[in-house]
Amino acid sequence: MDIPKAKLLDLHERMVRIRVFEEEAGKLMESARIPGALHLYVGEEAVASGVMCNLTDEDQITSTHRGHGHLVAKGGDFKKMYAELFGRATGYCNGKGGSMHISDMDLGMLGANGIVSAGPPIAMGAAFADKYKENGSVAVAFFGDGASNEGAFHEAANMAATWKLPLILLCENNGYGEFTPQARHQAVKDVADRAIGYGMPGAVVDGMDAIAVYEAAGEAIARARRGEGPTLLECKTYRFYDHVGIRGMGVSYRTDDEVLEWRKRDPIQLLEQRLTEAGVATTAELAAVHERTRAEALDAIKFAEESPFPEPDELLRDVYYVKA
Amino acid sequence: MPAGPVGIIANPASGKDIRRVVARASTFDNQEKRNIVRRAIAGAIAAGATEFRYLPDGYGIVSEAAEESAADASFAPVESPGTASALDTIRAARQMHELGCSVVLTLGGDGTNRAVALGWRDAPVVPISTGTNNVFPRMIEATVAGAAAGLIASGAVALHEVSSVAKLVHAEIAGERDDLALIDAVLLGDLFVGARAIWDSTRLRLAVMTRAEPAAVGVSALGGLLCPVSSTDDHALSLTFGGEAFVVAPIAPGLYQDVPVKTARLLPLGEWVSLEGPGVLAFDGERERVLKPGQEAQLRVLRDGPRVVDIERALQLAACRGVFRGGAIEVGHGD
């Protein structure tokens, strides 16, 4: 595949933006500067970025409880995102959604979601709308290995295949359903195997390799845009941090060796190595992306922390749509 | 007298890549692979095998079948680094060699068998196809493939009676480790390994193939539809790509493309073909090695690869020798 240099740098930048956003968000949570709990996307950056580099703002995605990465990769604004994590009025959801419901309808990001596997039926509905309107757009449902055991996933997959909807079921298989290892929650190791049962193609891709994800997702998305129906694409990946926060609750459920092995395949380092070896970018150029992103994040955090909390009347606003 | 244990290498990742999306390749789910292994083991035990060594895969593809047959034979896993990559297969093949396995049953495609050869260059193999590009392994019922392996393991049939040595493409890459391909080595105009599979023939620059099979799929088919070269021919084929003339070939299952071919040349065994980066070298259908700009590499074909068991021949010999017979049964000749 011929990938333009600008696209490769775009892919890299999206990954770095996720990493930096999440590292800073994790620190905010663990120092209790923000309320609530976060599920951080560190380690899985290649997946969201590889997919999103193939989408436009007219394409929809549904996300998961681990949703910041998807919004960042889809073009989310750091200020509005951090403000939402702080529960401030300037946040994406006026402070009313928080980490698990962060969304940007203008970017086609139909929400992070606190309910495991609630996204696929919604993305299926979005894909239906795309097909109905014949607008050439596609929808991507991100979900995990754990979510693939929910009935909602099954219903959405079956309907999408039956109706040949432009939907990508994008499994981020990080090997754990919350704290339960995959071998104890499902008898198949490759969630993509399930595609056969729905009558759609399924494929497995290395989710730590951003270029592999970019290529594979690109093909599945192009197929959907051509009207050839849904694809189940499984990316094998890993969360470098805990289920919640960075260190989690300190309960051991996976070995240090396992974490270290996966960390050796850090998706950002892997991509940076390839880009420098191929002469696409210099180490200094790539480092500059990290630096300016970090500065942007810190600036956005300052903005968020200085932003006001929502006014009391916000409590009852937008329970319903009210005609102006 | 038993010749040695049967090795089993079932690649859990075979038959799953993006060619299920870009082409019309079959998905080999792991339940199907388990069933194939069960059938192969049943065949091998029926033919007299008593000992098995296998690559543990974390998917239970072999271990579940092994548990079922534990009363009839002994099973032991080799050590696996558990990388879920070709490295597991390479290490397993090497250990099977060291453990004195008499034959190795492989489940996968060309890529899986290439990994076996990387670990044990002249491994005795019974290759069963569960992959995508399958020039090397046979589309054959696992029960009888297992029986052929069992005949060799039990000593009922000798390996040299029923095997032939496969050709290999040897790749030497300047400043880096050598590499191998069982069927084809291809230079692509890519910068990255990416999703590994090859489906865009406009990226092809040069190919060297041990076999050019008109009835196969992949780069070998592309050569085969132009100038067939079989596994028994003592030469290879090299192609360069580009220009106006083309060959219509299935570059992946169900995916035909007009592939522009500039030159085709029958390549004597042992003769080097030189090439230079930038590009990506693909072996047996998968992008594997990145060549930096100016980095040199050379390819040549030798007949020094795995010893491939002829399954029909093994079973015919077994029939002649009464391996599957109990007691005297007269075979009449007409009236």
Next chain:
Amino acid sequence: MSTATGTRTIPYIAACTEALRQLLREDPDVFLAGEDVAGYGSVFGYTRGLLKEFGPKRVFDTPISEEGIVGLGVGSAACGLRPIIDIMFMDFIGECMDEIVNQMAKMRYMFGGKAKLPVTVCTMAGAGINLAAQHSQSLESWLCHVPGLKVVMPATAYDAKGLLIAAVHDDNPVFVIFNKRMLGVMGEVPEEMYEVPLGQARIARAGTNFTIVATGRMLPEAMEAADTLASGGLDVEVIDPRTLQPFDTETVVNSVKKTHRALVVHEAVRFGGLGAEIAAQLQEEAFDYLDAPIGRVGAPFSPVPFSPALEKLYVPDAAKITAEVQRIVGKAG
């Protein structure tokens, strides 16, 4: 019977079909989906003929996948369509409560008002035709308890059409709960499109010295009871809330301020039913006007039984309503 103004007397079910037809004609973004709504015309027959007129793009059958059906409604509404989805029996909402409660109802609020979900869910409630415990329930209070949902329950052919049209025109998720025993009830229905505004109760019968609030299929039972009671000299006012969420407290409170006594009737189980909420609101807003405790008639606290002998005991009717009114009046007396 046609009149000069285009009003005819037609059954409730035909009013539903007519509303759907007019809605589909009016707006190309409206589509209708559900189990057997297209080829079969719904098991109740209320979507019959629509596939033929509008084709399979706009009227289509779904797999038996309630959670997927609601997801279809949520996702497509969030992307600018105006779906009408059908959950065949109300009992089946158990299959899709996550998409209803956690997604459909909350999306707008959770997203800070940036999402709009103009989705209508039609479903069929009610006991009395021997369909047993899983095809007979009235579960409206489940839905009324969830902020973000609107719930209507038409009790006449006129309201069936007008509420359905208003529901689809509304930019919020609205549940339209029909009652399977009312499908044949005749009523006057205008030919043209009209809306019955959401959140407005109707005084079905004006009266002066007792208020009965009756929802859905309990309306005709309450009307019959009112007739019976009238012959005994009690002038009963009957109110049909029509919309259960948002609830028109004002109309009910005004009535009770006039009549000083009230009974709330619904087909759902009495415990935790909507009657409890209405009674609570009345005592908050009109305590000083009340001459007697507010009564409630609802189904007993059991699943809906199958046997006709038991089901008859289960579903509230005019006799029970009459008896309860008389008990309250006696107490007040």
